[in-house]
Each structure stands twice: as C-alpha cells, then as structure tokens.
Amino acid sequence: MITIGQLAGYVGVSVKTVRVYHAKGLLPEPDRDVSGYRRYGADDVVALIRIRTFAEAGVPLARIRELMTAGEEELRRALLDIDGRLTDRIRGLQATQARLRELASGEPTLLPAGVHAHLEALERWGFTARWVELQRDLWILVFATHPDRAAELFRDQSAMLSEPALRQLFLRYDHAYGLDPGDPRVEELARRIVDATLSRYGADTPPEADAASGVPALVQSRINAASPAWRRLDSLIRAGLGAAR
Amino acid sequence: MITIGQLAGYVGVSVKTVRVYHAKGLLPEPDRDVSGYRRYGADDVVALIRIRTFAEAGVPLARIRELMTAGEEELRRALLDIDGRLTDRIRGLQATQARLRELASGEPTLLPAGVHAHLEALERWGFTARWVELQRDLWILVFATHPDRAAELFRDQSAMLSEPALRQLFLRYDHAYGLDPGDPRVEELARRIVDATLSRYGADTPPEADAASGVPALVQSRINAASPAWRRLDSLIRAGLGAAR
C-alpha cells in the first residue's frame, strides 16, 4: 500500500492536490494505517489518472465528481461534450497565437498608410479638425476590430469622398455642427443625403451596416453626442432610409 | 468618446473586466466626463485588444502590465517566449485529448485479458494469494502509467515465469515472506537470484529498471514493507547486482 506522496509523485501532481480531491469528493478517502497515514492501492492510481485527464481538459472539479459516479451512458455523452469543448479551446488558442504573431510582426501599424493619406486629404478639402479626428478614431476602431472587412469599407468610403458632389454633402454634414437643430438647412441636408445613399446603394444595406458589429452605431453615437444638430441629422437620415425600405 | 460598456461589449469582455484592468494598472484610467463616467477613445480599444490577446494566451495580468510599458526589444523577446509557451500548451491539450479519447473507447480495460490469465496461472503454480495480489497491483500500475512499455515488460515477465527453474526462484521468494531476515536460506536465495538475473540479462540493465519511472521502486518498496525477510532479500540482491557492474 503506497503513501500519498508516492501516489502524487507518481501521477505527477502535488500531495496537496490529492488532498484537495479528497476534500471535494473526487477521490474517495482511502483507509488509514495505524499512524493515521492514508494508504492507497493501484486502483487509486488509475482513478487519479482519470481525474487528472479530465482536469487537464478543463473540466471543473465539481463536474468531475459527478462523472466519477456516472453511468456508462452519461459518461459517454459527457466525454463527447468535453472533447468538443477541448477542440474549441485548442482552436481558440491557435487563433490567439495567430493574433499574437501579427502583433509581433506589424507592431506599430495602428493604421495602414493609405488611411493617413486619406485623413490628410480631408484636411485639404476643408474638413474641420474635429471631423478629421472622428474619422481617424473610426478607422482605428474598424481596423482593430474587423481587420478582415476594414480594407473594403475603407476603399468604399475613400471612393465616395473622391466624388466632388458626395464630398460636398459630407462637408456640409461636418459644418452643420454648430447649427440649431431646428434650422431648415438641417432637414434639407438630410433629404439630400438620403437621396444620395439610395442612389448609391439602392434599397440594399450599405456596406457599413452589415458589418453587424456595432461599430457604425458606436461611432455614430459618438458623433451624435458631439452636437445637437448632428443628432437631429442622424435621426432624420435614419427615418428617411427606413421609409424607403 | 465611448463609455465603458461600449468599449467592453465591443472588444468582447465584461465591464467588470475593464475595471479590473484599470485597478491593476494594465489599462490607464481615462478621463471622466462631468458625471464621473469614464470616457474612452479609439486608442483604448486598441490597447484593450492587445491586453486581451496576451490574457487569452495565458499571460498573467501582472506580466501584461509590465509588457504594456516595455521597450521594443523586451517586447519582442517576451512575444517569442509567450509564443513558445502557447505552442506547448496547445500540444499539451492535444495530448490530453488523445488520452481522453482512449478513455472513451477502451474504458473498462483496467488490465488486458492476458494479465488476468497470468494471475490465475500464478495461483495454480502455488503462489500465495498475497503474492498474486501484489502482482495484480503492479500490473495495474504499470499499464496505467506506461501504456507504451507495459506490454513488453509483461511479455518478458511472463516468459520468465514459464521456465520452471526461474519459477522456482520466484516461488521461493514468495514463500520467504515469513522467514527470519537472518535465516541463511535468505542469503542463499539472494545469491541464486543474482546469478539467474545476470545470466538472463548479462551485466545490462534489466527491462524493468530502465522504465526510469519509479514504478519498480514503488512496487519494491511496497513489497519490502510487507516482510522483513523480503526487505533483506531485496537489499542483498541489489548489492549483488551492483557489485557485478
């Protein structure tokens, strides 16, 4: 009959771990020898190895306790479940590793070079510093959280700004910042933007919106918070686009 | 400027997690708005994503804090280190998964059928119940912990027992249980066993001993604990084999 230290050293865990498993009822308390030491048999080694296999797979100890006294059928289903979760975790870690490596290689590329150029162009076209900064934050967000779709969205946006007529609309949006929310120019601008959006994308969803991520909403809420006129503008545009669908 | 809930929901963590990161100094506390709410910018999103990437890779928060203010060079080395550990963990999980699947398939095979037959043969040959039980535990241990080498060791042992002359030696070992440790028969038996071992394996290591695992030592210590005569026998055999090398 072996001692707790041998059992533990043997399966590759600490003595404490074995005692914890006793306390939590995973491993039955064995008989004691005359001096009160726990004495284990070969079956306990086998049981402990099973427990460790589950534990290393990430199964909570409380669940392992249930499994140790579970029937064939339940055990079979549980093993399938555990296996699936383990596969997920492994995939997750591999994804993390990929992100880590990206972080290791392209460290200081918060934004692709094209975006910087675009932001400088905005300034030259007469956009306010406030607007440019909002745009900068928007693209940092989009590139950080949706690296896959960001480039496409950016190309679309960039193309829009290069058309003078559309650029005018954005410029007017920018400069509407200080207007009174009731100013008729706000309503007129909203109408024009709705028209332009519909003629560009039809009644389909524009690209930003199907990045279902909440990024556009997030940025929009931030824009709205900055000015009452902008808030009204946003609400009018939404209503206009909503009615067209 | 976005709120803590947006930041969190956004990167896919809880609000609490973000606050914990502030408390532990991973993410700098941002400015507050008039009502005391934390307000974040796009840079914070980027920083939080970095933090989560490390955290998901298993880096402790205290270490992440250091990394957030580390220089290029240190960061590069740390990333390499983290990547390596991550690879290890992934491999470990894959190994666990393999063991899990083994557990799922061949569940009730505590011992291969051949071992049971062998144990029954021992009884017929006149080994005591005590000896048979020790052997049973030994093989459970070996098969549980060294599934790769166990079959080979078992074949070797089995072959030894099938030779009548060697079997006699084992029988005498078994029956030496109750002898006085000073009995001359103990010394004589030890001599014979040393001779037989040397003639079977030469001066090389016998197979049990190079399963460097400690299993043999473990079992031997258990055997020794059972009887003073056995203890003496073991010590004599060790001395004899040691001298021959």
Added chain:
DNA sequence: CTTGACCCTGCCCCTGGGGCAGGGCTGCAC
C-alpha cells in the same frame, strides 16, 4: 416624469490549488 438601461464604488464569493505553521511518524545512520 417615469422608466429602463447605463454608470459608479465597495464588498464578498468562487475555483484550483500553493504555502506555512505546528505537530506526529518512519527509517536509516551512527
């Protein structure tokens, strides 16, 4: 002006052990 959804701080709780104190056993050497 209410209502629901946020936000704030402070506090205790959980898991899976690690580590230490303060005491008892065992086995080996001398």
Added chain:
DNA sequence: GTGCAGCCCTGCCCCAGGGGCAGGGTCAAG
C-alpha cells in the same frame, strides 16, 4: 538508542481572474 531527514497530518490564509450584488447616481426616449 539517538539523531535527523524526510514523510505525513490538519487547519489556516493567500493568490489570480474575475462574477455578482448592494446602494446610489445618470441619461435618453416616450
């Protein structure tokens, strides 16, 4: 036998990485 190292025992507090709740303030929409 006597020492002494190395086990073992129980009981206790500690850690990370958050979860959850209390008790209170804030914001936006209807």
